[in-house]
Amino acid sequence: MRDNIAIDGPAGAGKSTVARQLAKRLGYLYIDTGAMYRALTWKALKEGTKVTDEAALVDLARNTSLEFKEVAPGEVSVYCDGEDVTRLIRSPEVSRHVSTVAAWPRVREEMVKLQRDLAARRKVVMDGRDIGTHVLPEANHKFFLTASLEERARRRWQELIAQGNKFSLEEIKREIEERDRRDSQRIVAPLRPAPDAVIIDTSNLTPEEVTEHILKTIRKNC
Template sequence: MTKTIRVAIDGPSGAGKSTLARSAAARLNFLYVDTGAIYRTIGCAVRRRDIDPGDRAAVVAALPALDIGLTYGADGLQHMELNGEDVTAEIRLPEISRYASVVSAYPEVRAYLLEMQRRLAREHSVIMDGRDIGTVVLPDAEVKVFLTASAEERARRRMLELQQRGTPEPYEDILRAIQERDWNDTHRAAAPLRQAEDAVLLDTTELDFTQSEEALLRIIRERAGL
């Protein structure tokens, strides 16, 4: 493929963006870029330094000392490195989510990571998912998808996932956390979550994984002319 194709997938927390984007990228032989993992790495660094994530000045002051790396292992999966250390597993800890949600709202943090994301899209055909990919990071992407599902269905899926991991949480707590995250993501000052005007809406509330993946692949192939 001579021309790089950029696929931007945005949507609320728990909509299945990462799982679907990763699988679709493998099917299309594209590079998958999980931008949420990049912000989680910043959140991980803030937590390790005992910085209050709500202290914007302290978070911004810590950025120059951070070396954020993104590599792809033999397993084909994206690995995140923090100052040379693989933190791929650590950034998935539940407590990191709160840190990532807070620090990702700061314009300085988003600006710090913007070029890294755009460089990957210049060098590879990518499927990149996040909250502002189609609106801010890759506004000229050939394909834009807004992937969503009802808060109740996202909470149900999350509950099942946690049960399978052996770390169950009450449905009501999960739903409350998702609703809070939705409000924060859509009301933050820097790059709030919203559907780009030229994005295709894909609601997976009534779809299983296979149906969702096929719907996503169909949109990508039609929009990119594959």
């Protein structure tokens, strides 16, 4: 799994967009690990499972089928128990609760097993918050994307507005700030750059510019 690419960073840093572009350019499978936690959160909310009940969430994870189906190069759909939930898992309600679900150690154990299994089958570009530090620490290529809180909030706000949701920029900013706090302070696999990760501030860069920078770095190190 050493040829896999690990991309970490906080919400709104551009991980998903860049990871998709890289996967398309390189012919790798794109794995959004955040989508896995979102899918589990979506199912928990749907079925009334408390996000504060670790044991119940672990049981739910063990009885949930999560799949990534490649619909085009660099583009995947997320399926939960056979249902396409790609758009459903991006709802504000799921966003509010996903960090709580992802913070449970035993839930992460179940998810990491699946993530490593996916990475063992074929070359992947995997993004998340602990890929380079915990999920794929042996990956040769590790990157950590970041950006200012203001820029990350603006990006997320524009995304939600485009989907027809009505939230103020300040609401989104507070939500992301709180999520940053939870992700960076959790006991198991907290959000932080791997010691050997290349850190890229995307605040003033387009996704295409970030992708090119990563590709040049990979080619230079090969």
